[in-house]
Amino acid sequence: MELRKNFRNVWHTDLTHSIQNDTPYCCxxxxxxxxxxxxxxxxxxxxxMSRYVCCAGYMPCSxxxxxxxxxQLCLATEVFCCFANSVAxxxxxxxxxxxxxxxxxxxxxxxxxxxxxxxxxxxxxxACIVGMDELSEASQILTCCSDMVYCTVCACMQTQHxxxxxxxxGKFGPQPMAVPPAQQMSRFDQATPPAVGYPPQQxxxxxxxxxxxxQxxxxxxxxxNPPPSAYxxxxxxxxxxxxxxxx
Numbered sequence: 001m002e003l004r005k006n007f008r009n010v011w012h013t014d015l016t017h018s019i020q021n022d023t024p025y026c027c028x029x030x031x032x033x034x035x036x037x038x039x040x041x042x043x044x045x046x047x048x049m050s051r052y053v054c055c056a057g058y059m060p061c062s063x064x065x066x067x068x069x070x071x072q073l074c075l076a077t078e079v080f081c082c083f084a085n086s087v088a089x090x091x092x093x094x095x096x097x098x099x100x101x102x103x104x105x106x107x108x109x110x111x112x113x114x115x116x117x118x119x120x121x122x123x124x125x126x127a128c129i130v131g132m133d134e135l136s137e138a139s140q141i142l143t144c145c146s147d148m149v150y151c152t153v154c155a156c157m158q159t160q161h162x163x164x165x166x167x168x169x170g171k172f173g174p175q176p177m178a179v180p181p182a183q184q185m186s187r188f189d190q191a192t193p194p195a196v197g198y199p200p201q202q203x204x205x206x207x208x209x210x211x212x213x214x215q216x217x218x219x220x221x222x223x224x225n226p227p228p229s230a231y232x233x234x235x236x237x238x239x240x241x242x243x244x245x246x247x
Contacts, residue, residue, distance in 0.1 A: 007101040011160055012167045015106045018159040025162055030155035037079040037086045040161050044093050054078055056089035087154055090161055098164070113146075113153045120146040 019026045029036040045051045052071035054062045055078065067074045079086045094100060102110075123139035166172060 004095055004101060007095065007099040009098055009100045010103060011100055011106070012163050013160055014103055015109050015153065015156045015160060018156045018163065022159050022163055026155050026159040029158040029162075030151060033151070033154060033158070034079040034083055034086075036155075036158050036162075037083060037090065038075055040158060040165070041075060041079070041086065041090050041093075043165055044090055044097075044161070049075075055082070055085050056093045058089050058092055059085060084154075087157060091157065094161060094164055098168070100164070109153060110157075113149050116142075116146045116149055 013021050025036075041052075041056075042049065049071040050068075052067055052075055054065045054067055054074055057063070065074055095102070120139065120143040123135070123142050127136040127139040
């Protein structure tokens with residue numbers, strides 16, 4: 001939990017806007033919460049159930065429930081018998097993979113849900129001990145409110161997880177890089193390489209550029225026979241010896 005406070009990324013949508021960003025899935029997560037939890041955990045594992053560990057490895061029972069033999073059955077048991085842990089484990093799994101921190105607003109909503117559940121439990125225990133009808137009725141109303149908040153927050157939380165994995169899979173936002181088209185290679189038997197992605201050239205140089213007719217060598221005006229030099233009067237191999245230097 002301390003390490004998650006230093007994460008830099010945030011959720012694609014917070015809990016307050018998840019219901020409006022994906023209303024159909026939020027309704028599905030509300031009315032069939034265990035099914036949504038099962039599908040989200042499987043998707044968080046990239047549909048590779050060989051990687052499944054009970055409660056994603058965050059609980060003492062993780063790795064001791066025979067997950068390797070039948071991971072589908074273990075996951076179904078987890079989401080029906082330990083629903084709250086299954087949702088929290090999927091959340092921690094995504095946070096640790098993408099380094100996502102929970103905003104202060106989300107922390108307040110989750111904290112309010114937990115505190116309301118604890119208060120409703122305390123009121124129910126006190127009502128059972130005291131036996132007062134008024135207190136018992138108040139505890140039932142508080143428990144009903146707590147259950148409504150719990151189901152609503154869990155549905156929004158699972159919708160938040162689903163949208164984060166939609167972002168991971170490139171269903172919206174920046175799309176993954178497309179495969180570049182195959183390039184045509186030039187061959188030795190071609191006069192010029194093929195123009196791929198460029199307009200065909202009509203000729204070189206372009207129009208408007210001054211044309212110069214081909215000239216021979218040497219160019220006109222250049223003397224054909226240079227004047228004889230001082231050494232041209234000697235035949236080959238009969239050049240005068242160099243002067244001797246004093247020793």
